[in-house]
Amino acid sequence: MVKKKLLRIEHLKTYFYTWAGIVKAVDGVDIEVNEGETLGLVGESGSGKSVTALSIIGIVPSPGKIVEGKIIYKGENLLEKTENELQKIRGKEIGYIFQDPATSLNPVFNIADQLMEVIRRHQNVTKKEALQKAIELFRLVEIPDPEIKIWNYPHQLSGGMKQRMAVARALSCQPSLLLADEPTTNLDVTIQAQILQLMKGLKQKLGMSMVLITHDMGVVADVADRITVMYAGRVCETADTKTIFYKPKHPYTIALLTAVPSLALRRDKLAVIPGTIPNLIEPPSGCRFHPRCEYAKSLCTEKIPPLEEIEPGHFVACHRALEIDIKSPLGVGKTAR
């Protein structure tokens, strides 16, 4: 079965022009999202995950600018579109869930107003119909007593409820693509489980694609079909979820897997990635991971490794990916629990 491509990002570069210098937050990123799949975008803070997502819908905050690249959505380059055309895509074609539900909702409008605004902007409906739709959406995201809760203001809702509301808003026009930027990071684990289950169910029900941005390897293991690992503004590795976990090739992916304390494995000492994330104003030469990589050699400091397909569907950006033989800390398909 040939999967249809919904979104293709080619060599995207988004830079921030600050007084201290140019921050190369996203520096040549290639990402693909197929129709109906969930792509997990994984990386630590400052790896450029969020800026990539903001670039897709064209809301990179100042002083940021998209310098280069193509964002091809359903065959059209979004970067060539005017603001007016983009406004028709945002919210309607591409939904966005922001990281912090508390700050992404307007505190002076009630929930009904905020939901109806999106619905009325993109759909030709009356106020009454819009309200009916908003209540329907609330039911969809499993908020109890939707008729009453919809008149609440954001501060009257708990964190989990606010995030459900944010999901409802993103889904209000049945987008083909949902960008979810750390949708569960600020939530407690039991609430996180609720929201993830809800999003998984809705994705299937509505048949959309999803890009899930997170730093939590546990979340992507559960939800994503394919995973892209990012580090310091570049893509390290892209493959389907099982390959990333059981046959990773990039040293950073492996380090990320070993550094996470896991319920499944008990280790006496956690493997440590030495050092910290590099400064993106003057990023390391060559491979950006080389100062922290135990496999680095002189070539890695000089030449930027290209993202190469080493086996069908498995892309790695590492000069030594085929030379070094490292095992996944999880073993191959071994279940520890």
Added chain:
Amino acid sequence: MERLLDKQYLEVENLVKHFPISSRGILLRKKVGFIHAVDGISFSIKKGETFGLVGESGCGKTTTARIILNLDSPTSGMVYLEGNDIYKVFNSKDKKEILKLRRKMQYVFQDPYASLDPRMTVADIIMEPFIIHSHVPKEKRLDRLYKLLDLVGLEDYHAERYPHEFSGGQRQRICIARALAVEPQLLIADEPVASLDVSVRAQILNLLQELQQKLRMTYLYISHDLSTVKHICHRVAVMYLGKIVEMAETDELFDSPLHPYTKALLSSIPIPDPETKIPRIILPGEVPSPINPPEGCRFQPRCIYSKEHGCIENSPKLMDAGGGHLAACPIGMNQRK
């Protein structure tokens, strides 16, 4: 007065903290209710042990830690350090004795960005305890400073820098060095890695473990993240709405949880392994308000078990299921037999 005990270092007995809520207005403010932050918890920590206190936000973990250090005074209850009643000392207004007691217990705060004074250099921050407690003679202070920096993995030249020049992980190292400056025996670590990136998290967790072995310290480790707790703690207590619902050795708790809340909590952690599929217990609803906690068992409105056994009428007590495994659920206990 010395109490007889078998090597228990810290004992907490029936600790209660209710925060009063006042009605609005300037004149005639009156108490309209109480937030039941901590509601009768007891536990003890052996010398050299790492004791984990786990729970979701708002369950009273941090309040418990603050009460133990007398940063908040308890509504009722006792805390014994090496058999001595600490509130007797704190309430005695004997400054020397209070300082002596404070030297034994130190706190590492959750947010290393907020807990360091931005106008003090690292040297000032770490040497301030020397001035307050005057336990290190002036001529030896610099020496001790460099030793502490070395102990937490920082370099000598870091001493003259200011907090903003450091990354999150390094700041947390500074916080740990500051806590160690008074050579404490008990270190209370309140979510020390929650705000750090995964690759840095492992560094700090390993540092804490190394320091414990080197300096034979006792830890009270507070976290909402069960996977780090499993990694670092010897014994764990699970809190829900101000009460301890289960307490056991770490392996015992993770392998055979008895309380339905612990079970749900464990099952909702995403596991970074796509082939490990554990049955999810998704809890309905959210944590109730601690202002009007539910009657009887506090977990009863969200519990997956039937509400027999008088769960609504009586609040279940912690009972021993054998081998020091305590749980506050009669149904969970019966299932084990």
